[in-house]
Amino acid sequence: MSEPSTMLTIAGLGIIVVTVGLLIWGRVSPVVAMVLIPITGALVVGFGPGDVGDFFSSGLASVISVVVMFIFAIIFFGILSDAGLFDPVIRGLILLTRGRVILVTVGTVLIGAIAHLDGAGATTFLLTVPALLPLYRALNMSRYLLLLLICLSASIMNMVPWGGPLIRAAAATGTEPIQLYQPLIPLQGIGLGLLILLAAALGVRETRRIRVGVAAGRLQPVGDVDIRTIADDFSQRQVEDRAHLKRDLNGGRVVYWLNVVLALAVVATMLADILPPELAFVIGVAIALPLNFGNAKKQMERVKAHAPNALMMAAVIIAAAVFLGVLNDSGMLESVALSLLEVIPEGLGQYLHLVVGFLGVPMDMLTSTDAYYFSVLPLVDATAGGFGVDTASTAYALIVGNIIGTFVSPFAPAMWLALGLAEANIGQHIRYSFLIMWGFSIVLLLCAVLMGIIQV
Known part of the structure; x- marks a missing residue:
């Protein structure tokens, strides 16, 4: 690296601070903040319109495959959801709980994981909260326990390469999402295993709370719960929600199983690196549309x-191409990192990514996801890189440390939908869930270090 430039350092810090501030303030969209602020900063420093155009072209080249993959992944899983791919599985898991508190908590984790396969938080909460809330009410279980378990399960599943955090991290580091995801697969499995154990422990705690509440007269004793009625209500609700699609959909058991095969084939093709992930989803959409909808009008x-x-999300990532292109190609990010290297104690520098990862969940309460991945991650990467820390290791530390807190943050729009569906409030949800989520993220971070995913 060259010597830091005072002007570039000030400009780079100014762009980062103002952009993060605007994102936290919430008065402008990420597209506005990540386009206008870096362009203004570049022009003030002395770069011309031609330079800004080159910065954007460079930034766009690094994110375009991510944009294409995300667009077609969302459409692909949306079509499969329209066809009811996940409904029988969720219904089956509801029946398997048999109305027992511990089985309900474990089942909630599994249902949340399946519902979040598409990586969309809003869809997950729309599927799971109305389906499970009557069961929780019938058993005197806390709605905040329901939210905690679904949020944790969805957060672990959010590691998929078409999920928002990984998409952002891939765009910010110039890495292919599937390459970023592959080392996370075993960690994701361990995370789900640990979450099942945690769910069982929380189920035991909830059983004791209910028993004490009944003994004290605060809660009514629970008789036999008609679990089949609750499962039937879920199925009926899904049928009603898709009533407008009934005439358009190609139904039948054969079509359902062909959808299952198609989903498995697309994911397997992508994970095995047989095709680029963006092409795998483009082909998946091209097959799913005629498979489930009979003519061009219905398909469109x-x-x-x-x-x-x-x-x-595609618009946000393209806007981030301006932000990242200006910071990287102008030399601002390098200059900021060099300046930080001069003040950070050498003993701390090689652990900077771990320190930020450790604080990932609290940072989710203070900043938006876009600000975290498009501002904090590149800066930590550039700084830690000066101490020999690999970019992938920095990305994993920040992803694993932060991702568990996605749905406890007031900056997550889907979280407000979940609160509304559960008739809950944000303050109580944070008090109930925050420390458990933070502790779980720290355990997952330590697992990633022990597995060699994160370099120390």
Whole structure:
């Protein structure tokens, strides 16, 4: 690295601080903040419009495959959800709980994991909270326990390469999402295993709380719970929600199992690196549309229905191409990192990524996901890199440390949907869930270190 430039350091810090501040303030969209602030900063420093155009082209080249993958992944899983791919599995898990508190908590984790396969928080909460809340009420179980378990399960599943955090981290580091994801697969499995154990422990605690509440007269004794009625209500609700699609969908058991095969084939093709992930999902969408919808008009209607979710994140990532392109190609990020290297004690520098990862869940309460991955991650990467820490290791530390707190943060829009569905409030949810989520993220971070995913 060269010597830091005072002007570039000040400009880079100014762009990062102002952008993060605007994202936290919430008065402008990420697209506005990540486009206008870096361009203004670059022009003030003395770069011309041509330079800014080059910065954008460079930034766009690093994220375009991520954008394509995300758009088609959201549409692909949206089509499969329209076809009811996950409904029988969720219904079956509800029946398997048999109305027993510990089985209900473990079942909640499994249902949340399956519901979040598409990586969309809103879909997950719409599927799970209305389905499970009557069961929790019938058993005198806390709605905040329901939220905690679904949020933890969804957060672990959010490591998938089409999930928001990994997509952002891949864009910020210029890494292919599937390459970033592959080392996380065993950690994801361990995370789900640990979460099942935690769910069982919380189920024991909840059983004791209910027993004490009944003995004290605060709670009514629970008789036999009609679990089949609750499962039937879930199925009926899904049928009603898709009533407008009934005439359009190609139904039948054969089509259902073909959808299962298609989903497994697309994911396996992607994970085995047979095809680029963006191409795997493009092909998946091209097959799923005629498989489930009979003519071109119906097919395009479903694409339009899922386009808003797909394009929202795509727009943010393309805007981030401006932010990242300006910071990286102008030399600002390098200059900021060099300046930080001069003041950070050498003994701490090689652990900087771990320190930030350790604080990942609290940071989720103070900053938005976009600010964390597009501002904090590149800066920590550039600084830790000066101490010999690999970019992938820094990315994993920040992802694992932060991802568990996604759905306890007031900056997550899907969280407000979950609170509304559960008739809960954000303050109580944070008090109930925050310390458990933070502790779980620290355990997962330590597992990643022991597995060699994160370099120490």
